[in-house]
Amino acid sequence: xxxxxxxxxxxxxxxxxxxxxxxxxxxxxxxxxxxxxxxxxxxxxxxxxxxxxxxxxxxxxxxxxxxxxxxxxxxxxxxxxxxxxxxxxxxxxxxxxxxxxxxxxxxxxxxxxxxxxxxxxxxxxxxxxxxxxxxxxxxxxxxxxxxxxxxxxxxxxxxxxxxxxxxxxxxxxxxxxxxxxxxxxxxxxxxxxxxxxxxxxxxxxxxxxxxxxxxxxxxxxxxxxxxxxxxxxxxxxxxxxxxxxxxxxxxxxxxxxxxxxxxxxxxxxxxxxxxxxxxxxxxxxxxxxxxxxxxxxxxxxxxxxxx
Amino acid sequence: xxxxxxxxxxxxxxxxxxxxxxxxxxxxxxxxxxxxxxxxxxxxxxxxxxxxxxxxxxxxxxxxxxxxxxxxxxxxxxxxxxxxxxxxxxxxxxxxxxxxxxxxxxxxxxxxxxxxxxxxxxxxxxxxxxxxxxxxxxxxxxxxxxxxxxxxxxxxxxxxxxxxxxxxxxxxxxxxxxxxxxxxxxxxxxxxxxxxxxxxxxxxxxxxxxxxxxxxxxxxxxxxxxxxxxxxxxxxxxxxxxxxxxxxxxx
Numbered sequence: 192x193x194x195x196x197x198x199x200x201x202x203x204x205x206x207x208x209x210x211x212x213x214x215x216x217x218x219x220x221x222x223x224x225x226x227x228x229x230x231x232x233x234x235x236x237x238x239x240x241x242x243x244x245x246x247x248x249x250x251x252x253x254x255x256x257x258x259x260x261x262x263x264x265x266x267x268x269x270x271x272x273x274x275x276x277x278x279x280x281x282x283x284x285x286x287x288x289x290x291x292x293x294x295x296x297x298x299x300x301x302x303x304x305x306x307x308x309x310x311x312x313x314x315x316x317x318x319x320x321x322x323x324x325x326x327x328x329x330x331x332x333x334x335x336x337x338x339x340x341x342x343x344x345x346x347x348x349x350x351x352x353x354x355x356x357x358x359x360x361x362x363x364x365x366x367x368x369x370x371x372x373x374x375x376x377x378x379x380x381x382x383x384x385x386x387x388x389x390x391x392x393x394x395x396x397x398x399x400x401x402x403x404x405x406x407x408x409x410x411x412x413x414x415x416x417x418x419x420x421x422x423x424x425x426x427x428x429x430x431x432x433x434x435x436x437x438x439x440x441x442x443x444x445x446x447x448x449x450x451x452x453x454x455x456x457x458x459x460x461x462x463x464x465x466x467x468x469x470x471x472x473x474x475x476x477x478x479x480x481x482x483x484x485x486x487x488x489x490x491x492x493x494x495x496x497x498x
Numbered sequence: 499x500x501x502x503x504x505x506x507x508x509x510x511x512x513x514x515x516x517x518x519x520x521x522x523x524x525x526x527x528x529x530x531x532x533x534x535x536x537x538x539x540x541x542x543x544x545x546x547x548x549x550x551x552x553x554x555x556x557x558x559x560x561x562x563x564x565x566x567x568x569x570x571x572x573x574x575x576x577x578x579x580x581x582x583x584x585x586x587x588x589x590x591x592x593x594x595x596x597x598x599x600x601x602x603x604x605x606x607x608x609x610x611x612x613x614x615x616x617x618x619x620x621x622x623x624x625x626x627x628x629x630x631x632x633x634x635x636x637x638x639x640x641x642x643x644x645x646x647x648x649x650x651x652x653x654x655x656x657x658x659x660x661x662x663x664x665x666x667x668x669x670x671x672x673x674x675x676x677x678x679x680x681x682x683x684x685x686x687x688x689x690x691x692x693x694x695x696x697x698x699x700x701x702x703x704x705x706x707x708x709x710x711x712x713x714x715x716x717x718x719x720x721x722x723x724x725x726x727x728x729x730x731x732x733x734x735x736x737x738x739x740x741x742x743x744x745x746x747x748x749x
Contacts, residue, residue: 216717220737224715236719242730244722249710251720253566256539258712265719265732408541460712461534461541463582 194484195473197231197452199429200377201314201352202286204231204452207485208442208470211433211456212237212290212316212356213262217276218283221463227283229467234380234454235276237292237318240302242268246323247400252389257408257435258457259387261323261401264292269302277309286313288354294327296341304348314351317342317376320358320383322405332358332383335370342374352377354431357422359414360386368422379422380431380454382415408457411435416448423449424496437465439472443480443488449496451489499581501573502555507639511607512571513549514558520581524551527615528588528684528706528741531558532714534580535566536573543582544570545711545736547684549610549640550617559610559639585714586740589615589682589704596623601678602648603665603693605631605685611706613643615682620647627651627676629668631689635659666692680704681744691749703744709735724748 195206209232210221217235218227227233245265252259266272272289280287289312293299299317306312319338321328331341338355346353355371357364359382368379384405389398397403415434423430432450436442437458445453458465473485482488499518507513520531532543544566550557562571573579588611594600600619604612609630619626626648632638635658644650652660653668661668665685683693684706697703709721716737725733726748733739733747 214713214718216719220713220715220717244730244732245719248720248722250722251542251710251712251718253540253542256541258541260712260718260720262719265722267731409538457541457712460714460718461543463713463715 194477195470197485197489199431199451202232204286206231206470206473207446207452208466209234209288209452209454210459210466211454212318214456214459217272218280221459224463225467227285229470230285231452232286232288232313233280234288234290234316235280236266237264237290237321238266238269238272238302238306239264239292240269240298242266242271249398249400252398252404254387254389254406255410257406257410259389259399259404259406260384261399261404263323263401264321264328269305273305273309277311281311285311287311288314288316290316290318290356291345292318292321292328294324296344298327299341300344300348303345307348307350312351315345315349315353316380317345317353317355320356322358322360322384322386322403323401329358329360332367333361335366338367339370339374342371342376346375354378354380356383357381358383359418364418365421365425368426372426372428376428378429378431379426380433381422382418382434385411385414407435409435409437412441416444419445419448419450427497437461439469439476442469442473443476443482446485446488447492449492499579501575501577501579504571504573504575507559508637510563511559511561511639514560514571514573515555516558516579516581517555518581519554520583521551521554521556524548524556524584526588527591527618528611529584529586530740531556531581531583532585532711533570535569537569540566540569542566542712543714545585545714547611547706547740548584548614550614559607561607582714586736587738589706589741591615591618591622593702594619594622594624594680597625598679599625599627599676600680600682601673601676602626602628603669603681603683603685603689604628605665605689606633606637608685608689608706608708609640611684612682613640616644616647627673627678629653629665629673631665631685632659665689669696687749694744694747694749697744700744704741705744705747706740707735707742707747707749708740711736
C-alpha cells in the first residue's frame, strides 16, 4: 500500500501534492527541471474562452513573507490550451485539474463544456475567486446565490468532477462553501489570494500597475488554515487546500485543518524543486508524527469533525 | 555556487564572483541567473545578468538598492549561494564577421551584461564601440575593463565625466557617422525605449529588457512585455528574452 496516496472525486493521486493554478503555467517550464510524474496532480493556469493578455506591468510585488500578483488571467485561450497545452501534459502519468475562468456565466459554461472532453482532464477547478480582473472572477465568488447559480450551470455540462475555488475575500466563507456544495460541486479548493496593495515611497504610487493584487505566500497560511478548518466542518465534500504552504509541516498542518490534498503555489517561485522535495520529505516526517498514511490521517480528522 | 570574491565597484554597486559548474553552461552573453535571497521573509529570487564568465566562475554586478539586493551584496566569501540558471536568451553574435562593427549602448546597472558581450565580440575580431551612461563620475564602473575591448565613450548626467548628457547625446554628437552592423543595448526603461525607437528597422539591433519577475522561468507570466503589432500575444522577458530584437517589442 502506498501510504501517500489519496482518492478524491475524479482523482486517484499517488501523493497529495500538486502545484497550484497560476504558479506552474501548463507544466512546460518545470518539466525541464524535474519529472512531472512525481507529482500527485497538476492544477494548470486559468483558461478563458478567448486568449487574454493580462494586466499591465509591474504585475508582482514582494511583501514580508509573501507577494502580491496581478497577472490578470493571462492565458492563450481555450483553443490553444486544448490543441497544445493539454496534449503536452498527456505524456505524463499526471491527472490534470483544469482551472476555468470567465467574464460571464456563458463563458464559464462554454469553457467547462469543451475542456471536460480533454482526455487527461480528470477534474475542473472553477475559478470564481480571481481578484485581478474587472469582470467576472471574484464577482462570482463573493455572493452565495451567484456562486450557487454558476456552480449549478457548470456542473450540468461537466463530465468530470467539478471543484470550486473559493475566495478568502468574503465575510463568511462558509456561506459560499455551502452554496457551491448545494450547487453540485464535487469538491472545494481553497483559498485563492487575499486582496492587498503596496505603495512605492519614492513615487507615492501603487507598486502594481493594477493598483491592487492578490497576496500569497507564507504570510497567508494562518488564514488558509483557519478557513479550511471552518469550511471542512460545514461541508461534506472534500477540500484541496492551498495558501502559503511551503514545507512538509505546512502540508500536514493543512491536512489536519481539514484538507484532503494540498496545492503548492508561491513556494514554487522561491524554490522550483519544492514539490518533489516535499513529496520526498513526507514519509520521514509522517514517521516522526506517528502518521501511518495520508488517507488514515484524513479519515481520523474527518471522524473528529463529522463523527 | 561558492562566493569567491565580493568587492565594491562604487558606493552601492558590488561585484560578486561565484564559482561552480554553472559557469561551464553559459552559452550566450546577456543571459541571467536568479539568486535566492538569504532571508526567509523575502520570497522572490533576484534576476541578475551575468557580467562575465571565466572557466569555472561567473561575475555578477549588483546594485544594493532594496532589501534583497542589500542582503545579496552582504554575503561573505566562502558562502554558498543558491543560483538558478543560466536563464533566458542572450545577445546573438555569430552572424558578425571579422572587421564588422558593433555598437554597444549601456546605462547604469544595465551595463554589466555588455562586458561579456564586448569581450566575445572582440575575440571574434569585431570592431566595438561602447557608449555608457552614468549619473555621475562617482557612479562609474568597468571603464578600464571595457577599454580592453573597444572604444569607450561616456556620458554623465551632470557632466562630471566626459560628455554631459545621456548616451543619446553621445550618439547624436559623436557617432552620427557610425554605421554599425549590429547594435546592442541594455539600460533603464528610458534608454531601452530610445534604442527601440532609434533602431526599430535596423536588421541587427538588440535590447535587453528588465521587468519584475516571480518564477524566472516562464511559468508565472509576471514579467511580460508588449509584442509589436500583435494584440493577442505578449512576450515573457525571462523566457523569450531578456534580449529581444528592437523590431519585435514595444515599450
